[in-house]
Amino acid sequence: MAISGLAISDRRLAGEMPATLARVTAEQWLDAARRVHETGGRLVALWGADRRDDGGAFSIHAAYAGSDGLAILELPVAEEEETYPDLSAIFPCAARMQRAVHDLLGLVAQGAADLRPWLRHGAWRANEFPLRREFDPEAYRANAFEAYPFVRVAGDGVHEIPVGPIHAGVIEPGHFRFSVVGEKVLRLEERFGFAHKGIDRRFADFTVAEGYRLAGRCCGDSTVAYAWAYAQAAEALLEVAAPPRAKWLRGLMLEAERIANHLGDLGALGNDGGFGFALAQFSRLREDWLRLCDEAFGHRLMMDRVVPGGVAADVGDAIRASIAARSEAIEREARTLRDIFDEHSGLQDRFITAGRVTPETARLLGLIGLAGRASGQALDLRVDFPAEPYTRLAVKKAGHAGGDVAARVRVRFEELLESLRLVREIAASLPEGATRVELPHPAAGAFGVGWVEGWRGEVLVAIEAGEGGRIRRAHAHDPSWQNWPVVEHAIMGNIVPDFPLINKSFNLAYSGTDG
Amino acid sequence: MIPILLKILRTGVVTEKAPAAREEWRTRAAEIDAQILRLLGRALVIREVDAGSCNACELEVNALANPYYNIEGMGIKLTASPRHADLLLVTGPVAKNMEEPLRAAYEAMPAPKLVVALGDCAKDGGIFGASYATCGGASKVLPVDVTVPGCPPPPLAILEGILAAVALRKP
Structure with a gap:
């Protein structure tokens, strides 16, 4: 631009x-x-x-x-x-x-106000920097676990609740420090980096052609989005284009990933609102969907199926028919469940006004993705900068201004239903032809970028090629970098027991940002 | 309330129409259930710790709670407190930043402290290997009883790994 x-x-x-x-x-x-x-x-x-x-x-x-x-x-x-x-x-x-x-x-x-460490917790020394050439990533270092200076809230009756890095449920590690008075949250401070795996450094051990496997493991629930962004970046620097059928199959997988995540999260949101019925129903639908993905692409989460130059999977007529039938069946059930959600006063009581992020706060802090679209930030790469197949699909952008859990649930339902429509349309109009092209050898110094609207928000991958086909530097960016600080605002003034619900309504990535 | 009850009633029928693997699955579920009772003489309580996974393993562990696998119905419960846990289910290459919390969770468990390393990363570091940021697998930090390969292992493989660990300790 x-x-x-x-x-x-x-x-x-x-x-x-x-x-x-x-x-x-x-x-x-x-x-x-x-x-x-x-x-x-x-x-x-x-x-x-x-x-x-x-x-x-x-x-x-x-x-x-x-x-x-x-x-x-x-x-x-x-x-x-x-x-x-x-x-x-x-x-x-x-x-x-x-x-x-x-x-x-x-x-x-x-000039930055906050210079505290973020990813470095003491596993390497303050004067060592993993992305510098002289840093030996395999050298032994004592793991020091340095103390972290949280911001303290003072005042009568204020106390702290530390949560994590290991949480109560089966979720990713991170630390939340609540400063509360009674049940009311005055301030939340997040401390992450626990899942730091050295991905940025690790990329340099791969070739441009192979790095998609690592990109697809930055954040498992968004593996298709990451692998596609990686493939776009690799194809840009190699100056090749994936065949049309591959692009449509990528779209099919990305929407399938969106469907799987929305199904899972809608169930979890109902459950966090005290409505176990929703978890049973939506987790059943999610399982139905994952089994279909497994049948169609050979992997339940579709890992390693988007590759530079195309895709490593193809679907036949029988699978296309199954996708159409299953997406219709899930759509019918999702509409029924949406009505049940809407009419359940106990659930709506938990959802409405909880964790509100006004459009103004969202704009100031830069909220993006599905959470942004629930707070009046009408951004969606599939509509704003459509790549094939989105150029031909007329994606309907979801949008609400409420900014509370209820609005984020509404956006989830809208995007779920839209993606169910999209997979049917893609399955019906999949172009014929090859699914993969040969990759040329990358020129040292060539640079490319990929940018994909995953279910959570925009994923960006930038790659610079080095000598011998290797990656000199690659960086993968998760939209949770933008959205996590907004969660700190969303919880203010709410009560502690609403945090799991509010947090789940964003469902941001830990591994995706810890890198 | 009526739509909810109707939905539950109608879903009962849907469960009956589950995929072809269902019968096989029911047999294995019954088998696992019987083995847990025989080996432990009671229910099995699991503490899952994500030690730096990409979250794919967590998605599949959570899938075990869905109505198809229904692990709670088999007497397996995921717990929040390691003090209630018979078995520690570890995912991820063990990020250095999770090394101490993982150890603390293990220390807090009562004996016999079964440990299952779940997925290729927990097995040996997987694609992340061993580096300045990762320990290179759960066995670098804890005594591991069973390793379940896969990226991520599907729900059935996870269950089989859990059972293998239970069987190891109490022949």
Whole structure:
């Protein structure tokens, strides 16, 4: 995208998604952020790289989205400086991403209010940086578990409730520190990074052709979205295009993933509202759907089925008919269950007004994805920047302004029903032809980006090729980076027992952001 | 209330129409149920700990609670407190940042402390391997009784792994 009024020489990147890349100075870095902000754009992702072996400097990258696509800016950071201008004063969501960049690469966002570690809990020393070339990822290091300075809330009757990293249910690890008076939450502070697996560093052990397997394991519930974003990025840097049938099969899998997640979460939301019936019903439908996915693609979650150059699965006529029949059956049941939800006063009492994020707060904090669409932020890449097959599907964008659990449940139902329609349409109009193309050898230094609307929100993957077909640097971004800080606001003033319900209504990723 | 009751009534029929694997599954479920009773003499309580998985294993563990697998009906319960747990179900390559919490959960369990490493990551680190950020599998941190491969292992494989661990300790 073009950033209005900014004199930089950008180049259009190859690939399915509209994107530009430009190198900027520190002044332009800040100027660009302000201009993007003024024109209603958003910060999509932020990451750093060690380029000292190629140009003699580090670099920090920001991906912005505006009305005409992505603009990726790259700011070289000299080795002796190790700083770049803070973006969090303009885009609050930058704060944690900048802290993660520091933990992994040692670059400091100058002027940022919060410089506490984020991913580094003590497994590596404060003066070691895993993304630097000299860092040996396999060297033995004592695991130190450093204390973390939480923000303290003082006052009469205020006490803290620490929760996690291990939670009560079968969910991902993370820590929530509640400061409460009686049952009322004054403040929630999240502390994550527990699932940090060193993915950004690990990418460099893979070739561009193979890295999709790692990308598909950043966040298991969104494996299709990640693998597709990775494939888009790889195809962009290789300057190849997947065949039409592969693109439609990717769409089929992405919508199937959305359906599976919405079915699971709608059941869990009912359950968290004290309505066990909903969990029994929706978990049954989810299982029906996963078994169909297994039959159709050979894997219940469709892992490793989207690959650079196409897809590693194909569906025949019998499966297409099963998809049509099963999606119709689930749609009928989902409509009945929606009526039951709507008419259940006890459930609605829990949903309505709980965890409200007003459209204004959502806009200020940069809420995106399905949670954004429940708070008046009408963003959906499938509609705003459609890639095939969405160019031909006329996806109906869900949207509500209520911003509470009820609105997020409504968006879930709408998107579930829309995706059930989409899988039928895709199955009916799947183009004939090949499902995969041969990949050329990547040129060292080639760069590509992928950007996909997963069920939770937009997933971005950027890849830079190195020597010998390997990945020099790859970064995968989860929409939960933007949305987790908003959960801290959503809970304020609510009561502690409503937190599981409110949290589930967002259902954000831990592993996806911990990396 | 009437629509809910109607839905429950109608769903009963749907359960009867479950996939072809149902009969086989019922047999295995009954078998597992009998074995748990024979081996433990009581129900089995499991504490699941995500030690840095991608969350796919969690999705499949949660699937065990759906009406098809219905593990609670077989006397298997997932618990919040490790102090109530017979068995620790570990997923993920054991992120270094989860090493201490995982140990603490294990320490809090009463004997016999069965441990099942679930999925390729818990087996040996999987695609993440052993690195500055990961321990490279549950056995690097805890004594593991049974390892269930898969990425992620499907629900039936998880159940079979749990049973294998139960059978190991009390022949």
